[in-house]
Amino acid sequence: MKSTVHATFALLAVAAGMLTAVARNPDPPPAADETSAGELAQWIHDRKPGLLVVDARPAQAGERDRLPGARTLSEVDPGMLDAADTLVVYADSRVDGPAVDALRARSGARRILRLHGGVAAWNEDVLFPVLRADASPRQQREFAPRALLSRYFGGSPRLLDPGASAPRGRSRRGC
Amino acid sequence: MSAPLLAEDSLVASLLAALVLGAAFGFTLERAGLGSARKLIGQFYGRDFAVLKVMFSALLVAMLGVFWLGRFGLLDLRAVYVPPTFVRPQLVGGALFGAGLVVAGLCPGTACVAAATGRVDGLFVLLGLFGGMIGAGLLLDRFAMFYESSAHGAWTLPELLGLPYGGVAAAVVVLALAAFAGAEWIERRVR
Numbered sequence: 258m259k260s261t262v263h264a265t266f267a268l269l270a271v272a273a274g275m276l277t278a279v280a281r282n283p284d285p286p287p288a289a290d291e292t293s294a295g296e297l298a299q300w301i302h303d304r305k306p307g308l309l310v311v312d313a314r315p316a317q318a319g320e321r322d323r324l325p326g327a328r329t330l331s332e333v334d335p336g337m338l339d340a341a342d343t344l345v346v347y348a349d350s351r352v353d354g355p356a357v358d359a360l361r362a363r364s365g366a367r368r369i370l371r372l373h374g375g376v377a378a379w380n381e382d383v384l385f386p387v388l389r390a391d392a393s394p395r396q397q398r399e400f401a402p403r404a405l406l407s408r409y410f411g412g413s414p415r416l417l418d419p420g421a422s423a424p425r426g427r428s429r430r431g432c
Numbered sequence: 433m434s435a436p437l438l439a440e441d442s443l444v445a446s447l448l449a450a451l452v453l454g455a456a457f458g459f460t461l462e463r464a465g466l467g468s469a470r471k472l473i474g475q476f477y478g479r480d481f482a483v484l485k486v487m488f489s490a491l492l493v494a495m496l497g498v499f500w501l502g503r504f505g506l507l508d509l510r511a512v513y514v515p516p517t518f519v520r521p522q523l524v525g526g527a528l529f530g531a532g533l534v535v536a537g538l539c540p541g542t543a544c545v546a547a548a549t550g551r552v553d554g555l556f557v558l559l560g561l562f563g564g565m566i567g568a569g570l571l572l573d574r575f576a577m578f579y580e581s582s583a584h585g586a587w588t589l590p591e592l593l594g595l596p597y598g599g600v601a602a603a604v605v606v607l608a609l610a611a612f613a614g615a616e617w618i619e620r621r622v623r
Contacts, residue, residue, distance in 0.1 A: 389587075
């Protein structure tokens with residue numbers, strides 16, 4: 258009985274462990290109707306034909322940090338929607354769903370995608386990606402295309418120097 | 433809704449959570465028999481690897497739990513505190529901790545459990561532990577440069593190795609299972 262329980266737990270651990278290797282990343286992946294900030298940046302950079310990006314946030318928000326080439330809802334006319342093959346809409350979590358539904362009703366676009374993580378993900382992943390100062394040469398090489406893309410969109414890749422971060426506290430957290 | 437569910441600035445809630453988690457941790461350690469110094473010291477003689485098995489099992493559960501809770505959107509990993517790495521002071525501290533564990537037969541958590549269950553050795557280890565904490569606090573300024581040296585910030589194995597988080601987690605699972613099998617083999621040989 259005891260050995261059966263041990264074997265069961267070992268099998269569960271192996272299964273969960275091997276699946277982590279397949280999943281690779283602990284962050285939730287983009288849903289089927291979402292695209293990542295990195296993928297969208299590459300599409301905009303490559304001038305993907307038929308791409309239309311729509312900023313469905315309130316007008317004031319759009320004035321501050323609108324994505325390159327994005328149109329506000331009021332700027333989108335039926336002609337644009339008809340010409341679009343891929344429509345990416347971003348908003349905030351409160352209006353994301355209704356905004357997508359409204360566009361879906363108006364649009365003949367084959368693909369309507371939401372931006373995974375919204376503008377925050379765009380800023381974090383595309384405009385201001387971070388490379389650790391102690392990164393290995395391979396990590397630096399892998400970061401190079403992201404740095405180029407960041408500069409292309411007017412952002413600036415950041416170098417995190419862990420040694421220059423906030424001085425060590427005299428109390429500790431965690432165990 | 434996703435974890436962590438407690439606001440970081442909520443002191444009362446944090447202390448209550450610490451009390452509940454600490455009691456659960458202590459109860460688990462006691463149930464695993466780790467309140468006994470004889471049990472702990474058994475692993476240094478190859479007789480009893482209960483400590484390795486319990487701690488590595490807990491590590492696996494936590495690691496896989498964090499990974500999959502994050503993956504399913506139930507845990508915001510960016511809100512999880514990662515203690516900063518200071519390579520040299522932590523190597524020295526780890527060696528000192530290990531030496532203390534061998535000499536005392538108890539680590540801080542198990543010393544609390546031993547003391548709470550009326551074991552005198554646990555009480556003395558706790559006294560030594562608090563003495564060491566006070567002494568280190570008083571002398572800390574003299575070692576400030578060393579204490580803050582070789583800083584790497586919040587540094588994780590995937591970042592160090594340049595490998596995907598999931599790949600490292602899978603490797604740790606394989607390592608744990610190999611360690612369990614090796615421990616069982618050594619136990620059988622020694623007995």
